[in-house]
Amino acid sequence: MGVYELSLATVICINIILATSLNLITGYCGQISLGHAAFYGIGAYTAALLAKAGVWGPFNLIAAMVTAGLVGMFVGLTSLRVREDFLAITTMGVGFLFLGIVRQQESLLGGELGISSIPSFGLDKSGFFLMVLALAGVTTAFSLYVKRSWMGFAFEAVADDEDTARTLTVDVPAYKLAAFALGTAMAGLAGALYTYFARFIVPDDFGFITSITILSMVAVGGIGSVFGVIVGTALLTLMPEFFRFISDYKLLVYGALLFAVMRFAPEGLAGLNRLFTSRLKARKGGL
Amino acid sequence: MNKLLEVQDVTMRFGGVHALEDVSFQVMEGEFMSLIGPNGAGKTTMLLVITGILIPQHAKIVFAGREITRLATHKRARLGMALTHQIVRPFRSMTLLDNVALAVGHGRIRRVTRALTSVNRSAEREQARELLDLVGIGDHAQEAVTGQPLGVLKRLELARALALKPRLLLLDEPLAGLNHVEAPRLADTVVRINRRGLTVVMIEHNLGEVLRVSQRLVVLDNGRKIADGDPKAVMRMEGVRAAYVGKEEEDAAA
Numbered sequence: 001m002g003v004y005e006l007s008l009a010t011v012i013c014i015n016i017i018l019a020t021s022l023n024l025i026t027g028y029c030g031q032i033s034l035g036h037a038a039f040y041g042i043g044a045y046t047a048a049l050l051a052k053a054g055v056w057g058p059f060n061l062i063a064a065m066v067t068a069g070l071v072g073m074f075v076g077l078t079s080l081r082v083r084e085d086f087l088a089i090t091t092m093g094v095g096f097l098f099l100g101i102v103r104q105q106e107s108l109l110g111g112e113l114g115i116s117s118i119p120s121f122g123l124d125k126s127g128f129f130l131m132v133l134a135l136a137g138v139t140t141a142f143s144l145y146v147k148r149s150w151m152g153f154a155f156e157a158v159a160d161d162e163d164t165a166r167t168l169t170v171d172v173p174a175y176k177l178a179a180f181a182l183g184t185a186m187a188g189l190a191g192a193l194y195t196y197f198a199r200f201i202v203p204d205d206f207g208f209i210t211s212i213t214i215l216s217m218v219a220v221g222g223i224g225s226v227f228g229v230i231v232g233t234a235l236l237t238l239m240p241e242f243f244r245f246i247s248d249y250k251l252l253v254y255g256a257l258l259f260a261v262m263r264f265a266p267e268g269l270a271g272l273n274r275l276f277t278s279r280l281k282a283r284k285g286g287l
Numbered sequence: 288m289n290k291l292l293e294v295q296d297v298t299m300r301f302g303g304v305h306a307l308e309d310v311s312f313q314v315m316e317g318e319f320m321s322l323i324g325p326n327g328a329g330k331t332t333m334l335l336v337i338t339g340i341l342i343p344q345h346a347k348i349v350f351a352g353r354e355i356t357r358l359a360t361h362k363r364a365r366l367g368m369a370l371t372h373q374i375v376r377p378f379r380s381m382t383l384l385d386n387v388a389l390a391v392g393h394g395r396i397r398r399v400t401r402a403l404t405s406v407n408r409s410a411e412r413e414q415a416r417e418l419l420d421l422v423g424i425g426d427h428a429q430e431a432v433t434g435q436p437l438g439v440l441k442r443l444e445l446a447r448a449l450a451l452k453p454r455l456l457l458l459d460e461p462l463a464g465l466n467h468v469e470a471p472r473l474a475d476t477v478v479r480i481n482r483r484g485l486t487v488v489m490i491e492h493n494l495g496e497v498l499r500v501s502q503r504l505v506v507l508d509n510g511r512k513i514a515d516g517d518p519k520a521v522m523r524m525e526g527v528r529a530a531y532v533g534k535e536e537e538d539a540a541a
Binding site for chain 1: 365370372390396399405408
């Protein structure tokens with residue numbers, strides 16, 4: 001693989017971790033988040049500051065996860081008070097709050113100029129890609145495991161009808177907080193990996209457009225479906241690379257995509273795949 | 288008989304509307320009690336207050352000797368309260384079997400950490416299948432919830448409530464929407480379960496079935512309790528006839 005392909009593959013893997021992390025909160029547990037880029041950013045800034053302070057790389061990845069997860073759990077407390085559209089607006093507010101803080105804070109976080117000259121992770125490009133690939137694999141495997149576990153079962157109940165879940169002994173607040181903690185910690189990991197990949201971060205990397213992009217990856221792939229989300233992420237990461245105009249009109253294209261998916265195929269690519277295979281089976285059965 | 292549930296002075300207002308005003312009653316262990324009254328009397332509100340879904344302005348609720356007035360809904364359910372909804376509320380993304388299996392596995396989801404480390408669902412699905420058989424919808428176990436007729440979903444509600452192994456079963460119009468064959472059959476199932484020792488409180492408009500299966504009636508009208516006692520004696524009381532039966536007779540006369 002050339003340097004360009006290697007970079008692209010690394011970005012896809014980072015985005016897979018990021019989209020999978022939102023899928024855990026929105027897809028599994030039904031909690032809408034329009035500010036997910038904030039946790040990606042918290043992970044990225046944590047790793048950047050620690051890396052510049054000379055702290056060991058792998059430790060920084062864990063620190064980024066812990067910091068993002070703790071803040072995520074705190075933000076998750078809002079999901080105990082507000083639901084659905086109101087939660088979407090509140091999380092969007094959290095995204096803007098994060099952006100406001102990093103933009104204004106110049107002495108530590110670098111303000112609009114961000115943080116540059118971040119030391120390398122200590123691996124060459126292909127070594128770093130293999131590490132990100134392995135972490136994307138672990139994240140995906142963990143996500144699939146959660147879905148199969150009783151935690152995933154309880155998440156499904158909360159996503160479906162949280163009031164009924166309560167009458168069936170489900171501690172809804174605890175499960176929502178768990179979803180936020182796990183999902184945002186994974187987003188923190190993605191952020192730390194992005195920091196070591198780009199070695200230069202600015203506030204705009206973690207803005208509203210990024211939040212919408214992550215949501216589009218999840219929605220296009222199929223909310224709740226792990227493999228759907230992976231395909232959706234790869235597709236949406238590659239699209240702007242292959243078609244230049246998409247990069248220029250990113251928000252417009254992603255907005256249109258989101259609308260089209262919600263209107264015509266609410267279950268995303270995963271839903272379409274199921275539809276086609278069941279039709280194919282029906283046709284075969286008919287023959 | 289011991290008191291299982293004691294509801295004291297429940298007052299619940301929605302804005303200016305008094306849904307319940309100073310309502311008190313008791314439920315004895317092993318009893319089959321029906322809560323009746325005309326539409327808008329506050330029956331469903333009362334069940335939602337007992338389960339903690341609604342928080343009343345004033346009340347004292349004691350369940351199994353423990354005051355639960357401020358306890359969260361899921362904790363009340365853990366103490367042994369199960370509710371079926373008047374308007375069915377199945378988990379629509381799951382099969383019928385998994386709807387019940389989740390409730391069977393309530394011990395596994397008690398703690399988030401335990402839920403994350405448990406994967407196997409086969410034992411719970413086995414028990415869930417038995418419960419679906421008990422309420423007569425075992426054949427539909429693997430089917431999706433969407434598209435099922437109301438009769439099946441009503442029974443699913445009951446199976447799911449029983450899966451919690453409750454001490455008190457609260458049924459909100461379990462027979463509504465069932466035909467004249469299904470209704471007595473489901474009522475009989477509930478009676479059978481009650482005779483095995485499970486305490487039942489049922490809201491129901493099907494008076495024929497109510498009188499057939501209940502051991503005691505509590506009548507609500509306009510948010511107040513107007514009668515409490517033996518079903519036949521209660522139905523003879525003038526206030527009850529005026530509030531409840533009288534309206535039906537007027538309707539019939541018209």
